Amino acid sequence: MTERQERPPPCHAACSSHVLMSLFPFITYVVLPAGVLALVEVGDAYLLLFLGHVLLAIGAVEWSWLAFRICQRLLLAVVLHEEALAVSAATATGAVADEIGQSHRTQQTQNFSVENEEIRRLRALEEQSLRREDLNESYTLLLNETMRAKSFAIAPLTNRVCSGRWYLGSFVLATVGAGVSLSLGYALETTVFESKSPASGWRMMVAASVEAAFVSIFCSSLAPSGADALVLVVYQACFLVASMNAYLKLHVNVITSDAQLDPLFIILAGAIIIIVSRVVTSKVVIQSLLHVMCDVLGLVCIVSPLIAFVDLIDQTMNDQFRNQFALFLLVVLAADVGNCLAKQLQLRRPEVFKYCRNSQLKFEATTEDLEALLISLMCGATMIAIIYLGLNGEDYTTVEVIVLIGAITLGQWCRLWMVHVRQMAKVSTSAFYFPEGSQTCGVLDRMTVFLVAIIVYYPYIKQKYFS
Secondary structure, rough: OOOOOOOOOHHHHHHOHHHHHHHHHHHHHHHHHHHHHHHHHHHHHHHHHHHHHHHHHHHHHHHHHHHHHHHHHHHHHHHHHHHHHHHHHHHHHHHHHHHHHOOOOOHHHOOOHHHHHHHHHHHHHHHHHHHHHHHHHHHHHHHHHHHOOOOOOHHHHHHHHOOOOOHHHHHHHHHHHHHHHHHHHHHHHHHHHOOOOOHHHHHHHHHHHHHHHHHHHHHOOOOOOOOHHHHHHHHHHHHHHHHHEEEHOOOOOOOOOOOOOOHHHHHHHHHHHHHHHHHOOOOHHHHHHHHHHHHHHHHHHHHHHHHHHHHHHHOOOOOOHHHHHHHHHHHHHHHHHHHHHHHHHHHHOHHHHHOOOOOOOHHHHHHHHHHHHHHHHHHHHHHHHHHHHHOOOOOOOOOHHHHEEEEEEOOOHHHHHHHHHHHHHOOOOOOOOOOOOOOOOHHHHHHHHHHHHHHHHHHHHHHHHHH
């Protein structure tokens, strides 16, 4: 059976080039980690806030497409179940009406010969098998059509104004949003900042607000619907408020400890806004519940770890803390490279794992996942050993080694969870802008291990240096 091809996403043509798909792994595995480590070592890690806004905007819109496809798949099951109940009720009513003539048909059936009965039974089995195949094919086609987005957030506007050019409409809206953010920044300068306060705090706040407004509006315009776009803007707003709250307190002393907002309060406020918006925009209760569950999950699993990350990079870093934080990033990167190496070996050199395959594991996918997990842990442990020997064991305790191993282990487990999420969404990558069947990991796929690892490492490093 040949499945229908997915309708290309809005930026499919721009992202389908061989050059971009070849450069994407190089950028994510080499350029970005090198830039992050350089900023951490030179003491300008707070500038990573700007990178965080971009990664959050792209990762969030990827999550919105995954959530959309999963919700559509689950809602289809509910609709088909309701239709089946309606058909069953109608069939039961018809059965009662035909009950009077049942005795006559039974008498006629008993008069059939054994040979005719066998022929009829075989024909019935054959027809049942054909009907089952037709039903499976029809369900697959219906599922693919249901999970295929008919439009995206900005399409109604661009079809009327920009002749369908989504990038023009997105750019104009993002520019307007950035302009409004800039105007508010200048208007609130004298209200929020005193004349004796450093001007760098105000400039940083304005720059971060403008960038957050631009990237959030531009990327959210590619969300499956307007309600999804609003959720992505709420994500960005929560991240911006939390990061600026920490920066203004730690770097320019504009906010006192008593006036500082708790990040949990910011997350809670964002969740309330999301729940209210979904309840208002959804007409079906089960649809509203599914969207709320996916949106809050994205808020907790994507935004919260990034808030913890910017809380660390906004701290005043001494040499010891910078080194420890850089070592954490190197270990996570080594584990990620190990997972990539395992996948390439499984694809190109499967004979390498021939002698270590466990016959008791019935599913080959389970075996491959365990192999990737072990190799990634080995690479992470190797990086820990190299760093330990290079530093002669200084400032590298047993507790920290255990925390790092736990961080990369849970990170790899979360990678497996993302694999199941993609399977539910029937896609091979979170990057909806890549061609169908692409094996190139999206931004969200690449961020998964880091997001979990930072949540595990954050309480330890915060208690060790800033308690």
